[in-house]
Amino acid sequence: MDKTYNPRAIEQHWYRIWDERGYFAPRPARPGAGSFCIMIPPPNVTGSLHMGHAFQDTLMDTLVRYHRMRGDATLWQAGSDHAGIATQMVVERQLAGEGSDRVSLGRERFVERVWQWKAESGNAISGQLRRLGASLDWSRERFTMDEGLSRAVREVFVRLHEEGLVYRGKRLVNWDPVLKTAISDLEVVSEEERGHLWHLRYPLADADGEPSGEYLVVATTRPETMLGDTAVAVHPEDERYRHLIGRRVCLPLTGRLIPVIGDDYVDPEFGTGCLKITPGHDFNDYAVGQRHSLPLINVFTPDARIGDRAPEPYRGLDRFDARERIVEDLRAQGLLEAVTDHTLMVPRGDRTGEILEPYLTDQWFVRVKPLAGPAIEAVERGDIRFVPGNWARTYFEWMRNIEDWCISRQIWWGHRIPAWYDPDGNVHVGRSEAEARRRGGLTDDVPLEQDHDVLDTWFSSALWPFSTLGWPEDTQALRTFYPTSVLVTGFDIIFFWVARMIMMGLKFTGEVPFRDVYIHGLVRDSDGQKMSKSKGNVLDPIDLIDGIDLESLVAKRTRGLMQPQMARSIEKATRRHFPHGIPAFGTDALRFTFAALASTGRDIRFDLNRVEGYRNFCNKLWNAARYVLMNTDGQDLGADAGERSLSQADRWILSRLSRTIDAVHEHIAAYRFDLMAHALYEFVWDEYCDWYLELSKATLHDDGADARARRGTRHTLLRVLDGILRLLHPLMPFITEEIWQRVAPLLGAGGDAPETICLQPCPEPGELARDDAAETEMQWVMEFVLGLRRIRGEMDIAPGRALPVVLQDADPRSRERVDSHRAYLDSLGRLESIRFLDAGETPPQAATALLGRMKILVPMAGLIDTSAELERLDRQMAKLEQNLGRTRRKLANDSFVQKAPAEVVDKERARLDSLSRSLDELRAQRERIAALD
């Protein structure tokens, strides 16, 4: 083995082998095991792997590998999402680069072009997932536009339609004037922006419809929509205006007469208390219009220009140009009373960032309320559990106030709506044109035209947990893996995806789609900022794995910016943050970092120092393995090599491993990946490496040691290492496989699947015995060694210098221990000699450490500086005194002694006892040394 761990040399090699040999395909469950399934949240075909994916996929892979090792029939379903709008935009941008566009290409050729793009450059992410070590079953990879999944989509649409849960209707919807499509409420992101409130004068008309000379003042943030006003509303109780209800105003610029109505939607406190009503371009006004049977005038074209229903001078103007023009015209007519600053919520499309328009169109909707009921109950009943649990509140909140879902999109890339129109405009829904025709009782000669719209991408995503398993067929996969075990996802798509999967799953399979929903936080940069291309602070997980030089990183971050003027500041920040670029940390270190940072529910700040620390951990493990192999390879190991006996240290580390096994299982069951990672980190570094490997040297380097003991220690070194590798494998698949390949033959391990650690059984609780006696003994050894080390460290005595040690007040038990653990003490403490002080013998001038009642003395002659030792003792005594004071006060408190549980009081008394004894010892020791001076 190389002296230094080199991830590059091992990672890609192993993934290829795993993949080729089909280890990731589900196998039959081992006896007593069950099944386990995770559906990957299908990444967009347009996407590439970002830190959020890497984080999420690491957690999923950890769960999947763990269950696979435990013998469950395990499936991690691979696939990707056609991502309608996102993908269409990518290809359209490409066309634009070629001086073309989709309209001139035509629908059919455009869709072909998207498929072609998908074949050539889609799915970059699956290669990146492989780099991450993700053990997805690629043989079952699905795409949401595959024939099978498309069939499921049609099936669901038709069945929902049959039940009246899908309907077509003319409604105001959120309209993106750039994409020229409707989008759902969820795709609207409203943000506060600074704008104005225009106060417009609307002249009141007299009974004959002539100007009366009076006027009302309405306040609006969108003056251009006034062309579509069909009423002015006031609050019916508003003393200022109630007498005007029923009169008419003459709508400026149009000459139309519109009524003044009373509606308590109007807030008399806001603006002027008079509200212009534009049912065609505002959701609230639409509702008011419905209540008062107002006409509805659509003044916009689909790309948000002024259309034909507006007065001639404004036609063809963009909405914002029209705004300026209208305001100017009103001003010229003396109808602009005031313009004030106003911050308002502006709705924008999440894809285009464009300001959306409420727009009246024919769309398809899902009637959600009937589906939401059972979905709420499933979570209430606990059939589905959110982790952490408080996300259930968010879910309930949304589900209880849910509105119908607009599912039609006026784009070309997606599942085309399975509805056909006959020449009379009647709609016929069916799984195919033939079925639609049959159902409509239409003969073959009636021409039918399929609906032009496609479905919202999330419609097919909602079916993902069962459509990927073959639904509507009753497949073996469906029976084995549905309901799936856990969904791992971010909180940002609870509404988009999680809720809809639950509704559709329950509706069409009668069962929940998953048992647990693990919601993780957002990966932010080290300053807590959201990572985004425009901020120039994104990290590419692959760059953390392979490393990247500074210039390439700068180039990558400043290329293709929406706002090129940001390039300079991004470059500066990048050079400051990564003066030497990013070193190659390897996949395992990156994965371990994600796991260690995955404490529940909170966002994580991604800090390169953490990755470096865990890369070092990999190196530590690597070198521990080197040590073990150096000391075991070629040695007599097998059961036939001779008897083995276990030392105290061997028993101790096995007992500690047993505790670690329990902890790992417990933490992973609770989705505490961070605690799992920490438990393993501590066991490997602090116990196995820092203590056990050192203890083993006492046995292995001692030529006089018993052969059985040496065999026992060699075997334990291997056995514990093997356990560590298996426990770590779900987190760090590559390094563990690489090392395990060398360790397993020495142990004769491998069982049914000798060729890979991926299929080895996971160490199970109870597999190893606890050994409390050994733990107590080794605790004593460690305290002995630590006492010496402290003296050595604080006295600046070189670690290599062997120390003579004198023991005072050693009881028989301690003498026994010194005797039986002598080899450990000599080796770890670097002792030159040990001598017991006889009763009554004067102790030498020495530095002191206490171990129970026994004093460990390191004679000062030539080694120790008197004043330094006095200082050291003073520091220790001060600390003891502080603790003693607190303990005394506590015990002096009657109500504590009376009311606290006896065991707590006893503990406090014992503490008082031992603290005061220790203090006495140190005080006496200090006096002796001081006297010498």
Added chain:
RNA sequence: GGGUGCUUAGCUCAGCUGGGAGAGCAUCGCCCUUACAAGGCGAAUGUCGGGGGUUCGAAUCCCUCAGCACCCACCA
């Protein structure tokens, strides 16, 4: 306008049902000791956001204030 989360060492964060605050990184000493300098050994570090309450006892439970972040919502 509703709702959620966060505030613990210089930094990033653990701390489960209340019983002497921990880790990693950074810092400071001593060491290239035969697995590892991507290392070893040792040291230092905290009014657990402020205030109040419950309790023998609060980082932990309750109330309140402050700051930060996020989500939802139709006030022009």
